[in-house]
Amino acid sequence: MSMIMDLPKIKTLIDFVGKSPVSSLFVTEDGVTVRIFKTVGDVAEATPERQNEDVQPSIAQMLEERTVRGRAIRAPVFGILHRAPAPGEGPFVEHDDTVEEGQTLFIIEAMKVFNKIAAPCAGRVTYLTATDGGEVDVDELLAEIA
Known part of the structure; x- marks a missing residue:
């Protein structure tokens, strides 16, 4: 099977x-x-009306700007994000931690398969998602390493 x-x-x-x-x-x-x-x-209902040009930048713009300053780690699959190796244990990494290339940052559970997400490079974690135990979408920004 x-x-x-x-x-x-x-x-x-x-x-x-x-x-x-x-x-x-x-x-x-x-x-x-x-x-x-x-x-x-x-679709017309989902499209917001154009507002004043002086509005705050959108979340997408803020994420785009954030990824310009470091190496983005994005979800390769849709699934449940786990920041720790097991319930009750400490997270793999915290904000401002220094990581080595290949170090496990997260686990994404997809279809009962646990996928380790490793650091693509060495550096300092400058952004870390708050999501833990929740769903993440494909290509969602999970962390950033500078």
Whole structure:
């Protein structure tokens, strides 16, 4: 029994949901279940009205500026982020810690598989997500090393 569904098949399912009128899809194959959800709604309702030009920068702009100053570590998969190796233990790293290349920063649990996220370089942790035990999306900024 295979414990993993191949990535091309998952991408095909995501494309199907994106192009079809369905809002969710659940597929189980060889004991592995994939759930795909699509937000359904009128795009015009989701678009905010243009406000005054003097507004604060958006979160996306702040994240973009933050990543210019250091090496961004982003979530490679959707899953549950764990900052510690086990419940009740201390986190792998804290803000302002010095890390070595290859040092474990987080674990992302995806489909009952625990994926270690390692530091791509040595340096000081200048940004660290507050999320612990919560969901993270693909490409979400988790940390930054300068």
